[in-house]
Amino acid sequence: MKFQKICVLGLGYIGLPTASTFATHGIQVVGVDVNQRVLETLKNGGIHIHEPGLRTLVEAALKSEKLTVSNQPEAADAFLIAVPTPFYEDKTGEYNEEPYKLADMRAVTSAAEAIVPYLKEGNLVVLESTSPPRTTVDLLKPILERSGLKAGTDFYLSYSPERVLPGQILRELIENARVIGGVTPESAQVGAELYETFVEGEIIQTDATTAEMVKLMENTSRDINIAVANEFARLSDRFGVDVWEAIKLANLHPRINILTPGVGVGGHCISVDPWFFVEGAPDLTPLIYTARKVNDEQPHFVMALVQKALGALKGKKIAVLGLAYKPDVDDLRESPAVEVVKLLSDAGAEIRAFEPFKPQGSSGITMSETLEDAVKDSDAILVLVRHKQFKDIKPSEIEKMTLTRLIIDTVNTWDFNAWNQAGFQVYRLGANKL
Numbered sequence: 001m002k003f004q005k006i007c008v009l010g011l012g013y014i015g016l017p018t019a020s021t022f023a024t025h026g027i028q029v030v031g032v033d034v035n036q037r038v039l040e041t042l043k044n045g046g047i048h049i050h051e052p053g054l055r056t057l058v059e060a061a062l063k064s065e066k067l068t069v070s071n072q073p074e075a076a077d078a079f080l081i082a083v084p085t086p087f088y089e090d091k092t093g094e095y096n097e098e099p100y101k102l103a104d105m106r107a108v109t110s111a112a113e114a115i116v117p118y119l120k121e122g123n124l125v126v127l128e129s130t131s132p133p134r135t136t137v138d139l140l141k142p143i144l145e146r147s148g149l150k151a152g153t154d155f156y157l158s159y160s161p162e163r164v165l166p167g168q169i170l171r172e173l174i175e176n177a178r179v180i181g182g183v184t185p186e187s188a189q190v191g192a193e194l195y196e197t198f199v200e201g202e203i204i205q206t207d208a209t210t211a212e213m214v215k216l217m218e219n220t221s222r223d224i225n226i227a228v229a230n231e232f233a234r235l236s237d238r239f240g241v242d243v244w245e246a247i248k249l250a251n252l253h254p255r256i257n258i259l260t261p262g263v264g265v266g267g268h269c270i271s272v273d274p275w276f277f278v279e280g281a282p283d284l285t286p287l288i289y290t291a292r293k294v295n296d297e298q299p300h301f302v303m304a305l306v307q308k309a310l311g312a313l314k315g316k317k318i319a320v321l322g323l324a325y326k327p328d329v330d331d332l333r334e335s336p337a338v339e340v341v342k343l344l345s346d347a348g349a350e351i352r353a354f355e356p357f358k359p360q361g362s363s364g365i366t367m368s369e370t371l372e373d374a375v376k377d378s379d380a381i382l383v384l385v386r387h388k389q390f391k392d393i394k395p396s397e398i399e400k401m402t403l404t405r406l407i408i409d410t411v412n413t414w415d416f417n418a419w420n421q422a423g424f425q426v427y428r429l430g431a432n433k434l
């Protein structure tokens with residue numbers, strides 16, 4: 001099928017790069033967002049997201065007039081839905097005694113409703129938002145069929161998960177293998193033809209629900225693997241072992257790849273997606289549920305380490321290095337580092353945080369503009385994110401900025417021996433007998 005014009009609904013971390021990439025590959029794209037501020041920013045030549053290379057790509061797409069932005073869809077050959085599917089806490093207790101997290105599908109629902117008036121015979125609709133299993137057939141299909149057209153017969157309907165890594169979105173969008181699942185084989189085929197516009201990786205066709213499961217399975221297995229790494233860190237503390245050394249040695253085994261312990265699991269994917277399985281089948285997901293709990297508890301273990309290093313926290317000045325949910329991104333969504341700061345503040349510590357990728361930080365956290373400002377009068381330096389620029393810091397630089405010689409390194413950022421020799425006392429997560 002020949003695609004001349006498409007609408008991309010949702011101009012966030014996935015929608016904006018996707019819309020711009022289609023536009024720079026010659027397709028006329030209408031980028032749709034309900035947030036007026038996002039539209040204004042784009043119209044004024046700005047972007048609201050930090051992603052390497054994105055600004056240049058968006059500029060090129062807008063300048064060529066292949067990309068336009070609007071607050072509502074228009075008639076087109078294909079509609080792509082890339083809106084957020086966050087979760088909210090179930091307070092009804094229906095799922096368990098403890099609060100379960102449930103998918104908030106309102107944005108997908110209203111995007112689908114917005115498409116209905118423009119849907120025509122022969123169109124393609126693709127959902128990209130990460131969604132609970134069966135969303136395409138059970139939620140999306142009935143809404144779109146309000147148009148009077150039948151999915152799979154009159155129009156094509158597919159699900160295609162995005163699987164790009166924040167920080168490398170533009171490259172991975174093009175190079176990664178892409179799964180596309182249709183409500184009918186023809187729907188998958190037509191979907192594949194659309195993505196062939198720019199995808200260089202393999203495009204694999206399947207059915208819609210399998211495609212939904214694939215995405216959730218990828219991120220759930222990652223969550224579980226991080227949870228076990230975090231438990232290994234706790235066990236190493238208990239048994240007086242250095243977890244970083246132990247993992248390195250275990251990973252010499254050719255079939256073992258233990259992930260990295262840390263502050264917890266953040267971001268908008270790995271800490272969210274497993275809940276979509278738990279919500280759909282609470283009776284079948286004890287492991288997935290427990291892994292979520294283990295990772296969500298991790299900030300409390302960081303807190304215990306800080307208490308071990310500093311004793312009572314009331315009035316202690318702590319310089320926090322990094323708030324992002326992972327290294328080298330500006331994204332603070334669901335960041336466990338932010339959670340740690342909240343716990344420390346609640347315990348009476350005075351926090352000054354330095355986040356080079358997001359200098360304005362997050363509401364309620366006192367930010368420092370420079371590393372020096374953060375560390376200068378502190379009682380301890382707490383490293384929560386292993387940003388490359390932190391990794392490169394030398395003991396001699398910190399020595400000049402502050403009198404404190406106390407480091408709490410939760411992510412194995414600095415070489416323990418080198419900093420020790422330079423006169424610093426270094427507490428590391430998973431390497432201190434508690």
Ligand code: SAJ
Nearest residue numbers: 162163164165218222259260262265266267269270325326
């Ligand atoms: N983390 C650890 N230990 C590790 C790896 C990660 O504690 O060994 C933490 C990170 O610090 C972060 C969180 O886990 O807080 C998630 O980070 P991530 O790099 O694993 O994942 P995301 O959320 O940035 O991106 C993931 C990717 N999925 C996989 O690698 C399986 C990406 O391919 C997906 O497109 C994306 O989720 C998504 O949208 O689902």
